[in-house]
Amino acid sequence: MRILVTHPTSFERVRRGTERLAEETAAFLGSCGHDVTFLACRPGAEKVERRPGFRLIERKSLWRPWMRRCGVHEFMTFGLQAGAELAREHYDLAYCYSFVDAAAARVVTGTRKTPVVMVVNGLPLGRGGPLFRYAARAASEVVVFSEFVNQFVLAWRGRRGVVIPAPVDLNQFPFQPARDLRSPRILCTAALDDPRKGGRLTMRAFNLLKQRVPGATLQVASRADADLQSNLLSMIDEPHRKDVMFTGDGRREDLARLYAEAAVTVLASVNEAFGMVVTESMATGTPVAAVRHGALPEIITDGVTGCLADPGPIVESAATNAEALSAAMYGALELARKPETARLCRQTAERFSWTAAGPLMDQLCRRLIGAG
Secondary structure, X not given: OEEXXXXXXXXXXXXXXXXXXXXXXXXXXXXXXXXXXXXXXXXXXXXXXXXXXXXXXXXXXXXXXXXXXXXXXXXXXXXXXXXXXXXXXXXXXXXXOOHHHHHHHHHHHHHHOOOEEEXXXXXXXXXXXXXXXXXXXXXXXXXXOOHHHHHHHHHHHOOOOEEOOOOEOOOOOOOOOOOOOOOOEEEEOOOOOOHHHOHHHHHHHHXXXXXHOOOXXXXXOOOOOHXXXXXXXXXXXXXXXXXXXXXXXXXXXXXXXXXXXXXXXXXXXXXXXXOHHHHXXXXXXXXXEEXXXXXXXXXXXXXXXXXXXXXXXXXXXXXXXXXXXXXXXXXXXXXXXXXXXXXXXXXXXXXXXXXXHHHHXXXXXXXXXXXX
């Protein structure tokens, strides 16, 4: 069966969890015996190559910087390319990781009754509006990562979606039971250029943590330009700024090592549709300090595999309770000292592995294709 997996950007271009998940979905479905193409876009020349389990096509992006002034983002123009691909080639199913390409797929394939799966990888939060709702209602099936998102899908669509958690590759994130807790490192891999990810809150909470754990350090392993770094460091008292390291998003293969070396991973997001950071960290055995919001309480068992903090008032799409997050960091450090914590974290990650969740994707695709 021919399956088209779509996402506006590939992981090679944009180092985010959804891009990686979309590519891993293509590879997994390919391993199940499907003929899979993964479609994305990129600036410059088109790129086509064969990867394990799937064919990658990156079309030349239609988006131009001047379009930003008109409120047009690259993912919006990608819908035209997804629609063109489906009009040009026959596929038995479209598995779309963006609502724009899901909407385009439904318009183009409507007369053929080709099944379209729309993956809700995050809440639109004001972006998308009618188009998002159209895509959700018109899709053959909507896949959500959590019950938190499912409540929104129920309101948009009038019926629930299929819950398939974002799987974590346990081979990419091997278990490491021991870590250095003498000078504990707090790791943040969230994209802090998104205010929703709580970068300023993370800094304020770490600043408070230094009063209780003077030897603690904070590593930000995600993309942050000079202006963002300066803004975030302004939240830290001058003597502690040397203990904050901005190391960039680095290489894909380095991520597991960073989790395994950390004492605690911190995620200060609100409205998380899932939180791949959490399961990746837990796969290596590292507990997580996070905000009690969105889907995060569905993954983290408070006081067992991590510690959850009350978000406080949500201001400009960000949590504000630095005292609570600092206490969660401290509590997670205490958990990291318990010999059973790493094993319990790994067991949680195993519930969200490709072995557990991947077959649900394959079963969904086969059911929809068989019904078409």
